[in-house]
Amino acid sequence: MSEYTVVGQTVARVxxxxKVTGAAQYGADVHPAGMLYGKIVRSKHAHANILSIDTSEAEKLPGVRAIITQDDVPxxxxxxxxxxxxxxxxxxxAVAATDPDIAEEAAELIKIEYEVLPVVQDVMEAIKVSAPRLQSDAAKDGPNRREISAQIRKLTRDKENDHSxxxxxxxAALEEYPDEVYYNISAESHSEAGDVEKGFAxxxxxxxxxxxxxxxxxxxMEPHVSVASADSSGKVTVWASTQGPFAIRSGIAGTLGIPLTQINVIGTTMGGGFGGRFGVIITHVPAVLLSQKTGRPVRVQMTREEEFIDGRPAPGCVIKIKTGATNDxxxxxxxxxxxxxxxxxSGASIGSTIRVRGVYKIPNLKVDAxxxxxxxxxxxxxxxPGAPQAIFAGESQLDEIAERIGMDPVKFRLMNMREEGDPVPAGANEPKVGYKETLEAVADAAGWWDREAGENQGWGVAVGDWTNGCGPGGVYVSVHEDGSARIFHGSMDITGTDTMISQITAEILTIPYESVTIRRGDTDSAPYSTGSGGSVVTFTMGNTAKLAAEDAHRRILELASERLNTNVDNLELKDGAVHVVSADxxxxxxxxxxxxxSLSTTGGPIVGKGSFARQASTPALAAQIAKVEVDPDTGRTRVLKLVASQDVGYAINxxxxxxQIEGGTVQGYAWAMMEEMQYGENGNINPGFVDYRVPTSADLPTVESVIVEVPAPNGPYGAKGVGEPPITPTLATMANAVKDAIGVRVTELPIKPEKVVEALKSNGHGT
Amino acid sequence: MKGFEFFEPTTLAEASQLFAQEHTQLLAGGTDLVIGMKALTEAPQSVISLQKIPGLAGVTTEADGSISVGAMTKVREVELSADVQKHHTALAEGAAEIGSIQIRNLATIGGNIAHASPAADTVAGLLVADAQVDIASADGERSVSIDELFTGPGQTVLTPGEIIIRFRLPSPASGSHYIKHKIREVMDLAFIGVAAAVNLDNGTITDARIGLAAVAPTPIRATEAENLLRGNELTSELLQQAGEAAAAASSPISDLRCSAEHRREMVDVLTRRTLQGAVARA
Structure with a gap:
């Protein structure tokens, strides 16, 4: 049984x-008096030179208060x-007007002259010499050419010997790889361990x-929105729907050259983020500029269509992957x-390509991205970011190998999984993580070992690893005369993190969860806090809250020692009171x-302070099993069972x-089976929820989640970040299940009916 | 959304006169119109609501067994009508495929048809029901067959001022079935839709109707396939021929949802399936 009374328990979210009554204030609920409506004017072409921008007609429209272009960015x-x-x-x-319809009309009245340029949308086309160059003429060598060029450079440097x-x-060898000169490269990343050529041999x-x-x-659910208000003293207030108010504050300061403390960012309740709610320029900076120019508060809110054409989505990618194994x-x-x-x-999580190594003992690894x-x-x-893509490639190919050598996919994975102390290819040694425990748990829960599959049914398994981030945070805990405690901090609540912080505080102070309240400050009032992303909050703010509550605990014992006239060593805080140990x-x-x-003491009220920034995190594993049934004639796939286990360290709630496990798994399922941003000659062609399909509850059964707890040494109560891992294996889980059902692999996501029908045809079905 | 004038006439004559003007739109359930107006693909100067005109909603079964469905009948009511479910199952199944329950409680069958999307979910069911479309205007009423209503995507034979007021479903087929090809289980648009209806006499198909949605500029009947079926028993060979004939009758496009080839193949597959379903229910 748990030694804890509040953590480890399911409690209602703070x-x-x-949320249920609709009282929560989201970004679009903010409406200061005199507020204007902003609208971003956007390019109608995917690639073009801008010859002129004429705002004169728009300026004449009654109700228009400001129009800004790059010229207005000081x-x-x-x-x-x-x-x-x-x-x-x-x-x-961008336009600011007294009414959203006027702002929209003004945006349409701005005349932009374009010289349309050739467009490239496909990465494999973009790297070719024939592709239009988007940012520069720079060309990069591929892996083979890079190696040869490095040797040439080395030999050339050696002036003492003749290597001509x-x-x-x-x-001459370089000439063998003409297709390995890549164009339009924005970044690259390379890692290597061992000797892959030897390994393949x-x-x-x-x-x-x-x-x-x-x-x-x-x-x-909530599109990007911000409301900015610049006053005559230069002070700027921004109500922002963001995962990281402090990052937005420094972002605005850096972009616009406003002193940091002249900016107050007030985080509004977030309608979902998933990593996409950190951008500064997307709405916040235009709102500030428009407010500065008009002297009035301005709201800039994206429509769903704008979210699709100018959001910051997850990158697609093409991964060529090769794996070698022995017959055993x-x-x-x-x-x-x-x-x-x-x-x-630039950017696009290319560093995550290393996740193709998975959690396996792969002695020879080479990754070029x-x-x-x-x-x-x-x-x-x-x-x-980046992990679902890389893990999809890695875990799909593992099943192909397992099939060739005739091994059960779960046994094959268990056999190759790293254990504590094993070297991690291109990384440090493995800490204690429940890799095998997590995979075994999902296999047992799903009934993998005695699984049955009817006609056109199949089972798929995959695992995905991820390590939570860590960042700075500060928390204050005050204890009041009624015995309740109040937490004050600056991190955005994401997926129930305020609840978790409250549970930890109640646990340390030995009071009921209901006796703790939590208040989030803005960037003017709260101590610095890292953004709520990277599965960071439980690890960082959990530790921070624990430190703050422990600090309060110390002061409590100090006060009790004065009051009860005994040494603190004889005192114990329990059930909301300090007791003299073994007093009779x-x-x-x-x-x-x-x-x-405390209010009349020299030491003063009970205020605990916690401040925390860095500790080593421990990897987490998500393991999933799906059972599907594919209709071979229509190509439609139905999920019959989806089981997800995860090593969460310790489940605080x-x-x-x-x-979190269910949500991440469903998002992974969606990526595998239906979601995709589609691009035509002139950009995104499915900018809305009609043709960008997110699943509904009718599309899959209840995800069965299995919690595995192998404590993380530095996590609060052993907890690890839980938000991100569950999306990492699902793409491969689904692809592997479909492969098992129809006997042929769909290598391009999403696994739409048409692709399944095509794959089956290539395999002889229906002929 | 652009500004507009809003009218709530209480008689059809009044509505028809208003609707005969240029730059006007009718508001039935609003589930297509309001989205279009928000996206600025529709910018009517006048919006004429049909909601205050009495007598346009409801499902009525006549003494001869024919069913009359008012144009302002909510799609949800069509879906749940016991008589529609029993005698025109394909239509009820099509209605059940539209949007979400919330949408179906707003949307009307008249709007679904008047919008003239080739992918409308109730259209294949109406085609195989041989529905007659009653149309009113200031000049009186006329009636056209559902398969003569559409002239192109978003286009119908309706002239300015004409308003669809009801659908009459004569001689119920003894069994019918609708299948929509889609990716998402609910709230998806039809990649294609196929409905089949059959009358059986001792195992012999005395009449067959096949309606296809989203495979041509307008919803169509697969008459070639229907002719193959009439007077015959449904053998697997005949089923295959009917599927192929229906696929041959289609002229789908490739778009972001799928290729023309996939649509044509699915016409074949779903024609066979809906026929089997219709026969099983007959």
Whole structure:
């Protein structure tokens, strides 16, 4: 049995009532007096030179109060495009008007002259010499050419010996790889461990495939919104729907050159984030600029269509992957080459390609990843950024290997999983993680070992790993005269984190969960807090709250020691009162009495402070099993069973943890089976929920979640971040189940009916 | 949304006169119109609500067994009508495929048809029911067959001022079935829709009707396939021929949802399935 009374329990969320009754204040609920409505003016072409922007007609429209372009950005930092646009929907100007319809009409009245340029949307086309260059002419060598070029450079540097013969041979060898000069590369990342060529040579089975993963949107319910109000003193207040108010504060300060403490960011209740709610320029900066120009509060709110054309979704990518193993099931080598669609800017989680290594003892590993410019908006984080894509490729191919060598997919994974102390390819040694426990738990819960499959039915398994982030945070805990405690902090509640912080505080202070209230401050009032992303909040704010409550605990014992006239070593805080240990008759004083007493002491009221920034995190594993039935004639797939286990370290609120497991798994399912941002010659062609399909509850059965607890040494009560891991394996889980059902693999997501029918035809079905 | 004038006439004559003007739109359930107006793909100067005109809603079964469905009948009511479910199962199944329950409680069958989307979910069921469409205007009433109503995507034979007021479903088939090809289980648009209805006499198909949605510029009947079926028993060979004939009758497009080839293949598959379903219910 648990030694704890509040943590480890399912409790109602602190915000349950306000969410259910509609009292919660979201960004669009903020409406200061005199507020104007902003509208971003967007490019109508995916790639074009801007010849002119004429705002004169729009300015004449009654109700228009300001129109801004890049000329109105005093810092000169790029907020609006000026001479060239790189994607459909790229911001060119913004309007503020007294009414949203007027703002929209004014936006339409702004005349923009374009010189349309050739467009490239597909990463594999964008890397070719024939592709239009989007950001620069720079070309990058692929893995083979890189290696040869490095040798040439090395030999050339050696002036003492003559290597000219060798150099000319190497130069000739370079000619063998003309297709390995990549264009439109925005970033690259390379890692290597061991010798993959040797590993493949020693392998009995080598499988090589290419996997294609589409760009998907985070599809949070609430579109981006901010309300900015600049007063005559230069003070700027921003109500922002964001995961990280402090990041928005520094972002606005940096972009617009406003002193940091002249900006107050008030985080509003978030309608979902999933990593996509950190952007500064997307709505916050235009709102501030418009407010500065008009002297009135201005709201800039994206429509759902704007979310699709100018949000910051998760990058798609193409991963070529090769794995070698022995006939008895030992993985010897893996090599991956990935092209990530980073859109018009750099980035796109290319570093996550390393996750193709999974949680396996792969002695020889080589990973090359490139970010590629295309005529799309930039990308941002989405729940375990980059991991679902890389793990889809890695875990799909593992099943192909298992099939070739005739091994059960779960046994094959268990056999290759790393254990405590094992070296991690291109990483540090493995800490204690419940890899095998988690996979075994899902296999047992799903009935894997005696699974049955009817006609056109199949089972799939996959695992995904992820490690929570860590960041700075500060928390104050005050204890009041009625014995209750109040937490004050600055981190945005995401998926119930305020509830978790409250539970930890109640646990330390030995009071009921209901006696704790929590208040979030704005950036003017609250101590600094890291953004609520990267599964960071439980780890960071949980530790921070624990430190604050422990600090309060110390002061409580100090006060009790004065009051009860005994040494603190003889005192114990229990059930909301301080007791003298083994006193006969019992002697105690309640927290309320101590809080009242504290008000007239030299030391003062009970205020605990917690401050925390860095500790090593521990990886987490999510393991999932799906059973599906595929209709071979229509290609439609029905999920019959979906079971998800996860090593969460310690579940501070089990129901909230299950909610995270279910939510992540469903998002992974959606990415596998239906979600995809589609692009035509002129940009995104499905900018709405009619043709961008998110699943409904009718699409899949209740996800059965299984909590596995292998404590993380530095987590509060052993807890790890739980938000991101559950999305990581689902893409492969679904693909592996479909493969098992129909005997042929769909390597390009989403697994739409048409692709299944095509795959079956290629395999002889219906002929 | 652009500004507009809003009218709530209480008689059809009044509504028809208003609707005969240019730049006007009728408001029935509003589930298509309001979205269009928000997206600025529709910008009527006048919106004429049909909601205050009495007698336009409801499902009535006549003495001869024919069923009359008022144009303002909510799609949800069509879906749940016991008589529609029993005698025109394909229509009830089509109605049940539209949007969510909330949408179906707003949307009307008249709006679903007058919008003239080739992918409308009630249209294949009306086609195989041989529905007659009653149309009113200031000049009186006329009636057209449902398969003569549509002239193109979003286009019908309705002239300015004409308003669909009811659908009459004569001689019920003894069994019918509708299947929609889609990705998402609910709240998806039809990639294609197929309805089949059959009358059986001792195992022999005396009449067969096949309606296809989203495979041509307008909803169509697969008459070639129907002719193959009439007077015959449904063998697996005949089923295959009917499927192929229906697929041949379609002229689908490729778009972001799927390719023309996939649509044509699905016409074949779903024609066979809906026929089997219709026969099983007959």
């Amino acid at each position: 915000d349950a009532v306000e 810092s000169g930092r790029r907020v609006f495009a000026t001479d060239k646009v790189l994607y459909l929907g790229e911001p060119l100007a 013969d060798e150099i000319s041979k190497l130069e 020693e392998s009995d089975v080598v499988v090589e495939d290419t996997y294609v993963i589409p760009r998907v949107h985070q599809t949070y 099931g030992q993985i010897l080598a893996r090599e991956a080459l990935a092209f990530w669609d980073s859109g018009s800017v 490139y970010g590629v410019h295309t005529n799309k908006s930039g990308t941002a984080a989405y729940r375990a 008759p019992p002697k105690s004083i309640s927290l309320g009495e101590l809080a009242a007493y 089990p129901m909230a943890v299950e909610g």
